[in-house]
Amino acid sequence: xxxxxxxxxxxxxxxxxxxxxxxxxxxxxxxxxxxxxxxxxxxxxxxxxxxxxxxxxxxxxxxxxxxxxxxxxxxxxxxxxxxxxxxxxxxxxxxxxxxxxxxxxxxxxxxxxxxxxxxxxxxxxxxxxxxxxxxxxxxxxxxxxxxxxxxxxxxxxxxxxxxxxxxxxxxxxxxxxxxxxxxxxxxxxxxxxxxxxxxxxxxxxxxxxxxxxxxxxxxxxxxxxxxxxxxxxxxxxxxxxxxxxxxxxxxxxxxxxxxxxxxxxxxxxxxxxxxxxxxxxxxxxxxxxxxxxxxxxxxxxxxxxxxxxxxxxxxxxxxxxxxxxxxxxxx
Ligand code: AQP
Numbered sequence: 001x002x003x004x005x006x007x008x009x010x011x012x013x014x015x016x017x018x019x020x021x022x023x024x025x026x027x028x029x030x031x032x033x034x035x036x037x038x039x040x041x042x043x044x045x046x047x048x049x050x051x052x053x054x055x056x057x058x059x060x061x062x063x064x065x066x067x068x069x070x071x072x073x074x075x076x077x078x079x080x081x082x083x084x085x086x087x088x089x090x091x092x093x094x095x096x097x098x099x100x101x102x103x104x105x106x107x108x109x110x111x112x113x114x115x116x117x118x119x120x121x122x123x124x125x126x127x128x129x130x131x132x133x134x135x136x137x138x139x140x141x142x143x144x145x146x147x148x149x150x151x152x153x154x155x156x157x158x159x160x161x162x163x164x165x166x167x168x169x170x171x172x173x174x175x176x177x178x179x180x181x182x183x184x185x186x187x188x189x190x191x192x193x194x195x196x197x198x199x200x201x202x203x204x205x206x207x208x209x210x211x212x213x214x215x216x217x218x219x220x221x222x223x224x225x226x227x228x229x230x231x232x233x234x235x236x237x238x239x240x241x242x243x244x245x246x247x248x249x250x251x252x253x254x255x256x257x258x259x260x261x262x263x264x265x266x267x268x269x270x271x272x273x274x275x276x277x278x279x280x281x282x283x284x285x286x287x288x289x290x291x292x293x294x295x296x297x298x299x300x301x302x303x304x305x306x307x308x309x310x311x312x313x314x315x316x317x318x319x320x321x322x323x324x325x326x327x328x329x330x331x
Contacts, residue, residue: 007176008033009144011042011084014061015053016201017211018068020281023288024186024252025150031073033148033181039079040142040313041069043306046084046091047135050128051115051202064292066302068212071292080316082309084138089314089321093137094130096324100167101133105159111152136160140167140324141317143176151187152198154180171327175320186252192226195241213289216282223278234265234273243270250277253284 010030012022030041043065048058062083069081084090106112109132116124127134135156139147140163147157157180164175189199191208199209210219229240236244236258250273251258265273295302325331 005036005038006145007142008037008039008146008148008181009042009139009142009178010040010148011044011047011138012065013044013048013201014058014065015048015051016061016203017209017213018065019189019199019201020210020212020249020253020285021150021186021189021199022201023072023212023285024189024249025152026148027069027072027074028186028252029148029181029183030079033146034074034078037078037146039074040144040316041074041079041081042084042138042313043069043082044084044135044138047131050125050131062306063296063299063302064213066306067292067295068288070295070305071288072212076305076309080309080312081305082313083306086306086310087141087313087317089141089317090134090137093141093321093324094134096328096330097137097140097163097167098130098133100170101130101136101159101163105162106130106132109159110155132156132159133163136163139178140164140175141320142313143320144178145176146181147178148181150189151182154182167324167327171324174323174327183252185248185258189249189252190241190245192222192245195227195245210281210285212285213292214285215289216286219282219285220275220278223274223281226274228270228274232269234268234270235262243273246273246277250280253277253280 010026012018012026030039043062045058045062066081074081106129112129115128136159139160149157157178161177164177168174191197191199191203192210193205193208201209203209207222207225210222214222226246227242229242231240234243234247236247247258247261250256250261
């Protein structure tokens with residue numbers, strides 16, 4: 001086996017308050033794999049603007065995401081942390097790949113359908129429609145081997161693989177075909193108020209999500225108010241989507257298995273589960289919150305970290321972009 005490090009790429013949009021879904025589905029796994037790999041962790045601000053953003057809030061959220069990346073334990077010695085929009089190669093490669101991806105493929109993306117259910121697709125931005133191509137460009141630009149994401153990104157990642165293979169087939173071997181890294185626990189955290197929809201940071205009501213930066217008492221209160229199912233047994237079964245979700249959050253937060261937790265709560269009610277889960281989540285997120293707030297008190301330091309990361313990302317991605325251009329006859 002080669003001892004060469006694998007390349008890892010992933011990112012989060014600065015499009016709201018980062019949630020425990022972003023933490024359990026993505027960030028926690030990034031931290032777990034950072035030492036053995038060469039990592040590029042991006043703040044995907046160009047993805048955020050596919051839906052309307054307040055420019056002032058967006059600028060603040062970019063720093064907030066950088067602070068959270070560091071506060072959860074990403075170490076700049078192992079990870080290049082940077083802003084997508086500071087590396088023009090992302091948009092340039094996205095255009096090249098837009099000419100490789102197919103309209104029909106993009107039309108089948110479920111996230112686009114989900115995000116346009118309310119407003120209708122006619123008024124959605126063209127950027128929201130081509131978002132998965134920009135995501136493919138993000139990943140392929142670094143020749144990433146592994147992409148640690150939550151389950152909701154599975155379809156987009158499959159499209160990135162299709163685009164890479166098609167490009168390689170048409171123009172010659174250029175891109176590494178990336179593999180998803182999706183863990184079982186916490187891969188799809190559902191809304192506290194509605195366990196049939198994925199927990200999302202841009203969801204309107206605060207009762208829907210636990211934010212990574214929520215105060216411990218707010219977290220306990222939100223868990224206490226989370227929707228439950230009929231009955232009283234604490235089991236992860238198909239007829240109990242709300243309790244299954246709470247057990248999944250508990251398992252991913254503490255590392256304990258769901259059967260272990262079911263045993264522990266046998267004969268006890270939902271109230272006990274919620275109290276202990278609220279405490280466990282509050283305890284896990286409290287040090288992250290404290291550290292993130294400390295980091296946010298020095299915005300210049302965060303900006304300089306992001307500037308250094310962007311420089312490294314530009315250097316790492318330039319040869320890949322050059323190769324892709326030249327293969328297409330644009331050398
Ligand atoms: N509920 C979730 N459970 C597990 N993982 C999740 N992720 C997001 N929500 C959950 C993972 O977090 C990473 C970053 O996601 P993103 O910011 O690129 O966009 P998203 O997947 O659309 O996340 P949100 O929170 O739902 O954002 P908005 O509301 O802005 O669209 C990804 O790895 C994702 O899988």
